[in-house]
Amino acid sequence: MATEKRVVFRSAWLPWVLLAPQVGVIAVFFFWPAGQALLQSFQQSDAFGSYTEWVGLENFHRLFSDPTYLASFKTTALFSVLVAGLGIAISLLLAVFADRVVRGTTIYRTLLIWPYAVAPAVAGVLWLFMFAPSIGIVSHTLRSFGVEWNHLLNSGQAMALIVAAAVWKQISYNFLFFLAGLQSIPKSLVEAAAIDGARPWRRFWTIQFPLLSPTTFFLFVINIVYAFFDTFAIVDASTQGGPGKDTAILVYKVYYDGFKAMDLGGSAAQSVVLMVIVIALTVVQFRFVEKKVNY
Amino acid sequence: MKRPQVLAAGALITTSLLACGAAQAQTEIHWWHSMTGGLNDWVIDLANGFNSSQSEFKVVPTYKGTYDESMAAAIAAFRAGNAPHVLQVFEVGTATMMASKGAIVPVGKVMADAGHKFDSKAYISAVVGYYTAPNGQMLSFPLNSSTTVLNYNKDLFRKAGLDPNKPPATWPELVSAAAKLKASGVSCPFTTSWQGWTQLESFSTWHNTLFATQNNGFGGTSARLVFNSPLHVRHIENLANMAKQGLFQYRGRGNLGDAPFYSGECAMATASSSTYASIKKNAKFDFGIAPLPHYPDVPGAPQNTVIGGASLWVMSGKKAPEYKGVAAFFNHLTNAEIQARSHQRTGYLPVTLASFELTEKSGFYKQNPGTDTAVNQMIRKTTEKSRGIRLGNFVQIRAIVDEELEQVWSGKKAAREALDSAVQRGNEQLERFEKANKS
Numbered sequence: 032m033a034t035e036k037r038v039v040f041r042s043a044w045l046p047w048v049l050l051a052p053q054v055g056v057i058a059v060f061f062f063w064p065a066g067q068a069l070l071q072s073f074q075q076s077d078a079f080g081s082y083t084e085w086v087g088l089e090n091f092h093r094l095f096s097d098p099t100y101l102a103s104f105k106t107t108a109l110f111s112v113l114v115a116g117l118g119i120a121i122s123l124l125l126a127v128f129a130d131r132v133v134r135g136t137t138i139y140r141t142l143l144i145w146p147y148a149v150a151p152a153v154a155g156v157l158w159l160f161m162f163a164p165s166i167g168i169v170s171h172t173l174r175s176f177g178v179e180w181n182h183l184l185n186s187g188q189a190m191a192l193i194v195a196a197a198v199w200k201q202i203s204y205n206f207l208f209f210l211a212g213l214q215s216i217p218k219s220l221v222e223a224a225a226i227d228g229a230r231p232w233r234r235f236w237t238i239q240f241p242l243l244s245p246t247t248f249f250l251f252v253i254n255i256v257y258a259f260f261d262t263f264a265i266v267d268a269s270t271q272g273g274p275g276k277d278t279a280i281l282v283y284k285v286y287y288d289g290f291k292a293m294d295l296g297g298s299a300a301q302s303v304v305l306m307v308i309v310i311a312l313t314v315v316q317f318r319f320v321e322k323k324v325n326y
Numbered sequence: 327m328k329r330p331q332v333l334a335a336g337a338l339i340t341t342s343l344l345a346c347g348a349a350q351a352q353t354e355i356h357w358w359h360s361m362t363g364g365l366n367d368w369v370i371d372l373a374n375g376f377n378s379s380q381s382e383f384k385v386v387p388t389y390k391g392t393y394d395e396s397m398a399a400a401i402a403a404f405r406a407g408n409a410p411h412v413l414q415v416f417e418v419g420t421a422t423m424m425a426s427k428g429a430i431v432p433v434g435k436v437m438a439d440a441g442h443k444f445d446s447k448a449y450i451s452a453v454v455g456y457y458t459a460p461n462g463q464m465l466s467f468p469l470n471s472s473t474t475v476l477n478y479n480k481d482l483f484r485k486a487g488l489d490p491n492k493p494p495a496t497w498p499e500l501v502s503a504a505a506k507l508k509a510s511g512v513s514c515p516f517t518t519s520w521q522g523w524t525q526l527e528s529f530s531t532w533h534n535t536l537f538a539t540q541n542n543g544f545g546g547t548s549a550r551l552v553f554n555s556p557l558h559v560r561h562i563e564n565l566a567n568m569a570k571q572g573l574f575q576y577r578g579r580g581n582l583g584d585a586p587f588y589s590g591e592c593a594m595a596t597a598s599s600s601t602y603a604s605i606k607k608n609a610k611f612d613f614g615i616a617p618l619p620h621y622p623d624v625p626g627a628p629q630n631t632v633i634g635g636a637s638l639w640v641m642s643g644k645k646a647p648e649y650k651g652v653a654a655f656f657n658h659l660t661n662a663e664i665q666a667r668s669h670q671r672t673g674y675l676p677v678t679l680a681s682f683e684l685t686e687k688s689g690f691y692k693q694n695p696g697t698d699t700a701v702n703q704m705i706r707k708t709t710e711k712s713r714g715i716r717l718g719n720f721v722q723i724r725a726i727v728d729e730e731l732e733q734v735w736s737g738k739k740a741a742r743e744a745l746d747s748a749v750q751r752g753n754e755q756l757e758r759f760e761k762a763n764k765s
Contacts, residue, residue: 075762077422077425077426077762077763078401078422078426079401079404079405079426079428079429080401080404080405081426081427081428081429082428084762093758097754099751164577165514165577165586165591183576183577183578183732184576184732184735184736185736186736271579272729273579273728273729273732274729274732274733274736275729275730275732275733275736275738276729287725288722290394290398291394291398291721292719292721292722292725293397293398293401293422293721294719294722
């Protein structure tokens with residue numbers, strides 16, 4: 032009997048009933064829209080949907096013969112690596128320090144968690160104001176140090192701006208998980224190492240960091256997904272993909288083509304491509320990166 | 327709760343129910359628009375003016391976000407079967423709306439069905455021509471039309487030793503004025519809003535040069551972009567050189583160039599004529615409005631500038647009495663006095679000749695010098711090349727132009743290279759639009 036080790040439901044229908052709410056939610060909010068996107072990616076229709084034509088792979092063909100679309104893969108890769116990397120590194124640093132704070136812990140933590148409640152578009156506008164070439168407080172300060180800030184024409188600066196806004200918004204989320212992770216590490220381990228004469232950096236690197244690896248891995252997956260999907264509002268509010276197309280990440284083009292240009296077929300094809308990329312990335316992450324994780 | 331209170335509450339509910347009943351007897355006309363600030367007040371006043379003039383219909387204006395947001399909202403609503411009756415659509419959305427035959431009802435038909443006279447000859451030809459189908463039927467109601475002008479700061483002109491009553495009429499003059507302004511310490515001598523609209527679209531009609539074939543798209547959907555001509559390249563090169571010398575400063579897409587002019591940072595700015603209300607409200611300096619500069623050696627220049635702004639479209643699938651209400655509302659809006667008042671209040675063009683004459687007679691242009699600039703640029707007899715620019719997927723084409731011009735201002739691409747690329751990428755959009763709307 033193969034079922035020896037498993038907990039077995041006697042009833043045939045009970046497990047399904049218990050699963051139903053979750054399956055329902057996933058079906059309505061994931062499978063149904065994803066199916067729609069897949070369907071629409073093979074169609075072309077006018078803005079008002081009064082006529083729809085089956086075009087096969089034409090939407091995809093058009094995408095991949097567009098050099099600006101191919102260029103935006105590079106932009107997206109750079110953006111995602113920066114957002115996930117910086118977001119995780121900074122929040123880990125903050126969490127390690129927050130873990131050591133004795134007084135005023137609540138205030139410190141609350142302030143760090145705060146940005147998560149800010150909508151992406153608002154985050155974009157906030158950073159845009161600070162860095163606005165002629166009136167921004169940061170660009171003004173930078174100018175007094177001899178740095179000419181103009182993200183309207185300087186691609187590197189434009190990228191820095193959207194990365195900063197995206198990272199800032201995600202730090203809180205990462206921070207929460209890291210802090211919880213750190214607090215679940217038994218104090219005795221760290222104390223034992225301290226008694227053995229390990230300095231804080233060594234204690235962190237040899238004890239805390241490896242024990243945090245499940246959290247780090249989880250956050251890595253989540254942050255990549257965040258950078259790929261949830262950042263279009265930041266781009267829309269701050270750089271609108273400019274200068275040129277230098278900050279036009281893939282998801283921004285999906286949003287732009289679908290909701291501004293009303294090209295639903297093209298937009299759906301792009302979201303299918305994006306979906307494939309993220310699924311592939313997640314598989315790779317679970318296959319190869321997860322092996323290095325100690326649970 | 328005590329008895330009397332219960333009774334009072336009951337009475338209140340009854341009265342409010344009665345009030346609801348009375349309100350429902352009126353046919354409501356829903357109008358989605360994109361006007362903010364002072365212009366939003368104007369829209370509400372227009373609706374209130376109509377509502378108090380009769381009791382049968384009630385126009386309910388709703389702000390639905392920027393032009394592209396309200397259009398997206400209306401499209402989604404139309405697909406779900408609850409579109410508004412009237413939708414304000416910006417000029418670049420015109421071709422999309424025209425192509426959506428099942429989604430709209432031509433204004434000419436709405437007016438004729440309701441028995442209202444609708445004389446398209448009463449309108450300024452550049453305005454009416456833009457919103458008319460090839461068969462001569464009026465498709466949408468021109469509510470707010472604007473065009474491109476050159477705003478300039480007279481105080482800064484004086485400081486630089488320039489004659490504040492002699493704004494640069496040509497591009498060479500503008501360059502030398504900008505150089506003088508810079509020498510006098512102005513950090514931003516010249517900027518622009520809507521770079522594609524002002525520096526390429528309006529630039530084309532102003533020089534009586536085609537922006538796209540098929541008379542800028544009026545002849546059909548087989549139109550292709552041609553704004554990489556030597557004249558266009560020369561102009562963009564000129565601007566690129568100005569940018570290099572710090573005479574022209576790029577301040578972003580859309581209307582982002584307006585704010586640095588209001589604040590007094592930029593001395594000259596090409597912008598929409600509808601900036602008038604905001605400049606008047608915000609500017610703490612003496613300002614002037616001048617026609618768009620031109621190149622004096624181009625034959626036929628200056629011709630007329632191109633139309634911008636928005637018009638009102640009537641959506642399909644509504645009940646007959648509701649269309650009667652829409653027609654009555656539009657008929658109300660064609661009143662010359664209402665039009666004249668709107669023009670004087672907003673800086674949008676007077677769309678009928680009668681309202682222009684009324685405004686002139688009232689002495690408004692004398693009291694507010696420069697306000698007739700936009701009108702004079704538009705009121706001329708248009709040519710086939712200058713009637714307007716009406717292209718499919720225009721929203722995307724504008725974005726492509728923005729992207730390519732930014733490469734020029736940052737020095738990454740030469741003017742010719744950028745314009746060639748913009749034309750090629752834009753033409754792909756036009757080809758797709760042609761294919762999708764073959765029927």
